[in-house]
Each structure stands twice: as structure tokens, then as C-alpha cells.
Amino acid sequence: MRRSQMSTSNKLGLVVSSAGELRQLLNEHGYVAKPEVAKVMYLALRLGKPLLLEGPPGAGKTQVAKVLSDTLGMPLIRMQCYEGIDEAKALYQWNEPLQRMALEFIHERSETRPQEEWSELKRKLYSTDFLVPGPILKALQSEATAVLLIDEVDKTGPAFEAFLLEILSDFQVSIPQLGTVVANHHPVVVLTSNAQRKLTEALRGRCFLLWMDYPAPELEAEIITRSRESESRLSLQVARFTAAVRRLGMSKPPAIRESLDWIDALRVLGASELTAEVVSETLPVLLKTREDIDRAAGNVALLLQRAC
Numbered sequence: 001m002r003r004s005q006m007s008t009s010n011k012l013g014l015v016v017s018s019a020g021e022l023r024q025l026l027n028e029h030g031y032v033a034k035p036e037v038a039k040v041m042y043l044a045l046r047l048g049k050p051l052l053l054e055g056p057p058g059a060g061k062t063q064v065a066k067v068l069s070d071t072l073g074m075p076l077i078r079m080q081c082y083e084g085i086d087e088a089k090a091l092y093q094w095n096e097p098l099q100r101m102a103l104e105f106i107h108e109r110s111e112t113r114p115q116e117e118w119s120e121l122k123r124k125l126y127s128t129d130f131l132v133p134g135p136i137l138k139a140l141q142s143e144a145t146a147v148l149l150i151d152e153v154d155k156t157g158p159a160f161e162a163f164l165l166e167i168l169s170d171f172q173v174s175i176p177q178l179g180t181v182v183a184n185h186h187p188v189v190v191l192t193s194n195a196q197r198k199l200t201e202a203l204r205g206r207c208f209l210l211w212m213d214y215p216a217p218e219l220e221a222e223i224i225t226r227s228r229e230s231e232s233r234l235s236l237q238v239a240r241f242t243a244a245v246r247r248l249g250m251s252k253p254p255a256i257r258e259s260l261d262w263i264d265a266l267r268v269l270g271a272s273e274l275t276a277e278v279v280s281e282t283l284p285v286l287l288k289t290r291e292d293i294d295r296a297a298g299n300v301a302l303l304l305q306r307a308c
Contacts, residue, residue: 015072016042022071031067032223037210041068044208050168050189052207057194058255059212065149065190074188075142078149079135081156087163091173092137095130102130126177136167137181145185153203154193161203168206217243220259228263237274238263241307242286248299250292262286274307276300 016022022045023038033041041064044051053061069076079090102125133141139148150164167173171183191207193199215223220239225232238259246253254262265285271278279300287293296303 016045018042025071026067027226029067029070030227031063031071032215032219032226034219037212040208040210045188047208048186050191050207052191052193052199052204052209053212054193054195054209055212056214056253058253058257059214060256061192061212062149062151063256064212065147065151065192068188068190069147072147072188075144075146076149077135077139077142077146077187078151081150081152081154081160083155083157085156085160087160088134090134090136090160090163092134092175093132094126095132099125099130122177128178131175131178137173139187140171140173140181140183142184142187146187148187148189150189150191152194153191154196154199158200161200165202165206214243214246214253215256220256223256224259224263227260228267230263230267231272234266234271234273235263237307238266241274241279241303244303244306245286245296248295250287250289250295252288252292254286254288258286258288274304276304279304 016025019035019039019042022042023033023035026033026038026041041051043049051064053064055061065078066076068074106121106124135148139146153161153164168189171186172180174180191203214220217236217239220242221232221236224230224235224238228235242254242259242262262282262285265282266274266278269278269282280297283293283296287296
């Protein structure tokens with residue numbers, strides 16, 4: 001296992017030789033990273049440590065894994081966590097409908113041919129032909145080093161975290177019918193958490209942590225301008241307005257993707273700046289609940305003052 005980890009680290013060293021170079025590559029792929037953020041990412045990559053991204057929903061955590069995948073030229077394998085997810089969903093399941101079809105086929109053949117021994121039949125039914133790999137097993141079996149995204153891990157519980165710890169320690173799984181599967185390559189692991197509950201100290205201790213809040217207006221304006229090639233003045237107004245909206249205590253604060261959707265809508269309408277009329281007409285693009293839209297609509301003048 002150590003040989004696999006070092007192989008991955010050496011490969012990453014050939015792709016990026018410094019935190020500055022990683023930051024530049026991220027920028028080229030549309031992700032504007034602060035120097036301190038790029039440095040922690042670089043260290044996690046080079047030292048083979050999982051990267052835990054924690055922060056409010058919509059702050060761009062998932063995008064980090066996607067951009068790392070593009071930047072490093074590695075396949076992205078995503079495991080979306082949810083309440084009640086178990087090891088089977090993460091690792092593997094047996095294709096039971098296909099197994100039943102195979103049994104019926106074998107039964108039909110047995111009428112004209114000698115019956116097979118149970119051990120031989122069991123070996124066939126529990127072969128790789130009937131195995132449906134989950135995200136973690138896919139990452140371990142990948143022919144190339146993959147980026148494994150474990151998204152919204154805070155929706156799981158301590159038992160599932162303990163399972164993840166075991167995987168992150170050994171990067172191998174045991175399948176009773178097939179034996180032990182050892183990772184072909186140590187995957188780059190990115191975990192995200194919306195901080196809806198406190199993760200166990202054991203899992204946190206395994207990772208390098210990055211707290212990811214909504215970006216400052218100036219940084220969000222740069223993200224918008226780079227992503228949409230929009231006029232910088234309008235991008236800054238949108239970023240400042242969005243930041244002011246978030247401070248109103250919305251039930252669903254607008255994510256960065258909502259800022260991008262809004263700038264797209266404004267450009268379609270031919271708006272070159274934010275006005276009370278334009279804002280009132282397009283609030284449903286930025287906000288996603290009736291209550292939030294009503295609250296922002298009642299504070300348009302104040303929000304515009306802060307944005308412009």
C-alpha cells in the first residue's frame with residue numbers, strides 16, 4: 001500500500017511542482033484560489049492526505065474536486081452521501097436480478113446436462129460478472145489515479161465515518177466471495193461537509209482541513225468575470241449585491257452558482273448595471289424560496305446602495 005501511495009505522490013509531483021504552480025493551473029481551469037488555499041491543496045496532494053472541505057452550502061466545495069480532476073487529468077468518481085447510506089452502497093452490491101436469470105438459465109440447461117456441484121454454481125453466481133461496484137470500489141479498481149469525491153459526508157453518521165476511516169487507512173476492501181481488492185492507485189480523496197453536524201475527531205484528524213466560506217465580493221467578482229467573461233463593473237455589482245443578500249439571514253443564501261446564473265440572466269436582458277427595476281424582475285434567478293425573494297424585494301434600495 002505504501003508503494004501505491006508514493007507512486008501517486010510522485011505522479012502528482014510531475015504534474016505540479018509547487019503550490020504556486022497548482023494555483024496557476026487551477027486559475028487556468030476556471031477556479032480562482034487564494035494562495036493559502038492552493039498551498040493546503042498542494043500539501044494534501046503531495047503527502048497523500050484526504051482533503052476535507054467544510055463550509056456552508058453553495059460555497060464551491062464540490063467544484064474543488066471537479067477542477068482538481070480537470071487540472072490533474074484524473075477521472076472523477078463521486079459518492080453522494082445521504083442519511084442512511086451504508087457500506088454496501090459505497091462499496092459494492094450483487095446484481096440479484098441477473099443472478100436469478102442465471103439460475104433459471106442453469107436450471108433449464110440442467111435438464112439435458114449433468115447438474116453442477118453447489119460450490120461450482122456458487123462460484124459462478126458470485127463472480128465479477130455479477131458484481132456492481134460502488135464509488136469507493138470503482139476508485140480502488142481504477143486503472144488510473146482517480147479523484148474520489150465523498151460529497152456531504154456530514155449527512156452520514158459516526159458508524160459510516162468509522163467505515164470511511166478504515167478505507168482511508170488501507171485503501172483495500174475484502175469481498176468474502178472474491179478476496180481482498182487492493183487499490184491499483186492511491187486515489188486523491190476530497191471530502192465535503194456543509195457543517196450540519198460535527199464530524200468525529202478521528203475522521204477530521206485523518207484529513208487536511210480547509211474552511212470554505214462564501215468568497216469576499218472582490219474574489220467572487222473575479223470568479224464571475226473569469227467564468228462568464230462579463231464586464232468587471234457589472235460582475236462586482238452582482239458580487240456585492242449577492243454578499244449583501246447573504247447577510248440578510250436568508251433561509252437559503254444564494255450560492256456562487258446562483259451568482260453565475262444571475263449574471264447570465266442579466267446579460268440576456270442586456271443589462272449593463274443593476275437598477276431597482278432589473279433587480280426586482282430577476283430576483284427569482286438569484287433566490288430560491290418565496291420568503292427569501294419577498295425579504296430581498298423589501299430591501300432592494302438598501303441592497304443596491306451596498307452594491308453600487
